[in-house]
Amino acid sequence: MSDWKKFLPEQRIAYFSMEIGLTSEIPTYSGGLGVLAGDTIKSAADLKIPLVAVTLLSRKGYFSQSIDDQGRQQESPNQWHPENLLECLPIKTLITIEERDVKIQAWLYRVTSPSRGQVPVLFLDTDIPGNAAEDRRITDHLYGGDQAYRFKQEIVLGIGGARILNQLGFNIRKYHMNEGHASLLTLELLTHGRRPLEETWDERNSWNTQEVTNKCVFTTHTPVRAGHDQFPYDLVERILDHEIPLDLLKDLGGQEHLNMTLLAMNLSQYVNGVAKKHGEVSQAMFPGFHIHAITNGIHPFTWTSPYFVNLYNRYLPSWATEPELLVRVDSIPDDEIWDTHCGAKAYLFQYIAETCGVELDPDILTIGFARRVATYKRGDLIFSDMDRLLSLGEGKLQMVFGGKAHPHDEPGKELIHRMMQNIRQYGDRIRMVYLPNYNMDVASRLIPGVDLWLNTPMRPLEASGTSGMKAAINGVPNFSVLDGWWIEGHIEGVTGWSIGPAPNGNSISQNHMDEDVEDLYAKLENTIIPLYYQDRSGWIRIMKNAIGKNAYYFNTHVMMRRYVTEAYCH
């Protein structure tokens, strides 16, 4: 079936992302950034927004996680088979890396919506006979390797991606860079759009930066300076083949290092953060730019458990393409909301029994916490005072955890180890499990099956967070530090609960450890546990508000309509 040319005539938005998470079978994502990209593409297909997505093939995936007998993370490659799921396109492109020619091919995956909208996704691949052995490995490991390896990947993504779109015959209206990894595409556009030199001009005038800027949109996701990719210019000059004068490149990408965020910002007409607060934090970090905010979302159908899909289909038909209809959740009887939730909970508990051999009790309030393991997310905050936790929670709480630490992140891996020690030591008093290999498949069982979704990041480091939105659409209330999207979604005791003080200021150094821990325990003990066991209809009210006041709005349909009218329209 090679009717891929049907995608060519219509003008499209090219959406570039280093990672894209569409399904667990295509393990080319590590966490929230990639899942957001996948959800963005799915909503674009539902809404028939003409998009073409570009990413890397990552043949060896991110990695598979297991937990060994000592409670430590073990990693293995997550090799997958593109030929079973994707179609290899017949046209290749060529780039230069370290003065070697490197051929790139693209594999096509079609995201198809029930609305019959379709979005093509191109997975770039350098594993082609004729390429040097080391170059064939460039598109193997997502976030693997050293700085030079990463830079080569970003050349393939940015420059290779822009070139192959052109070569295939795509007609691109805007280039949307999801995070700075694809920023090098601006250099390709700059070179491509170079004006012929006129006699009266100096060389600089032939570089039409305005034309590139008009075509680019940039979304930043990282609220810390150290999180932005930067490369030393000696490495850049050694690896990247470009015609742009070094002084111009430094004006655009930074004098000291090539900063991918700065490069993208300098060449984008529209720049945004991923929640209101994150927009403000980014604005303070980059005062010379105007930074907008479009809050992230989740794809409604992907993240709603089959149990709630059934329920919504009966009471709120076409909710999946028009999630605003969830605002009418009060038309669903309380007992049906509760029974539906119990179905999702039983399904998760069965999965836990099969994978971990632990039997959880369906009548006990169950807290969930799972996401990429990074120390700023403080997955072990709830273990800060074990005596206090046991005294308030014994017989009343159980917990399910999950998440992978990056293979090079020793503090993150140590955090998993500490959590495992607590789980083993106290598991007979509060039942707890750590589900291995957290991925989209595990997330889609775990999140809907718990009663309460916990999030305890250090502020303001959670740019948006999206797993809490996945909880909300399944009627699972959030109990979270006021950061990212939760600042916008939280109404105390109505949509869920906050942990710790209200946000003020944008400084990274605010650390409310003691206040957060105290509030976490006090609210569990005095508010959340009593409500769950003594006022079931009060609890169901909060579940309904999570759906009707959070999920109806915090989804990628709403988000994409905003990108179309605010970012892509200029």
Ligand SMILES: *Cc1c(COP(=O)(O)O)cnc(C)c1O
């Ligand atoms: C949604 C999702 C995330 C993002 O979780 P946050 O709590 O927003 O960090 C990470 N990993 C997977 C597999 C997900 O599905």
